[in-house]
Amino acid sequence: LAKAAHGQSWMEAAPVFIVCVADVRCRIQDEPGLEVKETSPHFALKQVIRDTAIAVEHAVLEAESMGLGTCWVAWYEQADVRPILGIPADKFVVAILPLGYPAETPGERPRKKLDEIVMFEKWEERSGKA
Numbered sequence: 001l002a003k004a005a006h007g008q009s010w011m012e013a014a015p016v017f018i019v020c021v022a023d024v025r026c027r028i029q030d031e032p033g034l035e036v037k038e039t040s041p042h043f044a045l046k047q048v049i050r051d052t053a054i055a056v057e058h059a060v061l062e063a064e065s066m067g068l069g070t071c072w073v074a075w076y077e078q079a080d081v082r083p084i085l086g087i088p089a090d091k092f093v094v095a096i097l098p099l100g101y102p103a104e105t106p107g108e109r110p111r112k113k114l115d116e117i118v119m120f121e122k123w124e125e126r127s128g129k130a
């Protein structure tokens, strides 16, 4: 999997990978032979990727609360990752979470100021005093 994810060899240090898969079949049942990929136009695929992403981030938060470390890995192509695990073409791998006890405790990462990313009432209203 690390090789399939563009050879991200750092992943190999983790003892466990959680592979998080969106199943579009819960929304599309009437398209036999459906294959989903990065460029698929299906709105239902966006919905199931959204729903799975919520679950992925909850797994990340739960791991953190248990003293474990994870990292979102999504830099791969579906066609490279799916065959390794026998995942059918109508499923979309949203993320791979390498999971393990962290070897280091990095300092806080820089964060944008809230007024760079928060708008009030209308798009581009940044002051909070619209």
Ligand SMILES: Cc1cc2nc3c(=O)[nH]c(=O)nc-3n(C[C@H](O)[C@H](O)[C@H](O)COP(=O)(O)O)c2cc1C
Binding pocket: 005, 008, 071, 072, 073, 074, 075, 076, 109
């Ligand atoms: C959708 C998505 C895909 C990511 N894919 C990778 C990846 O393939 N390899 C990697 O090392 N980090 C990946 N990351 C993790 C980021 O590099 C970064 O560690 C993480 O978003 C936290 O960064 P921050 O502390 O600056 O917010 C990904 C993050 C997101 C949100």
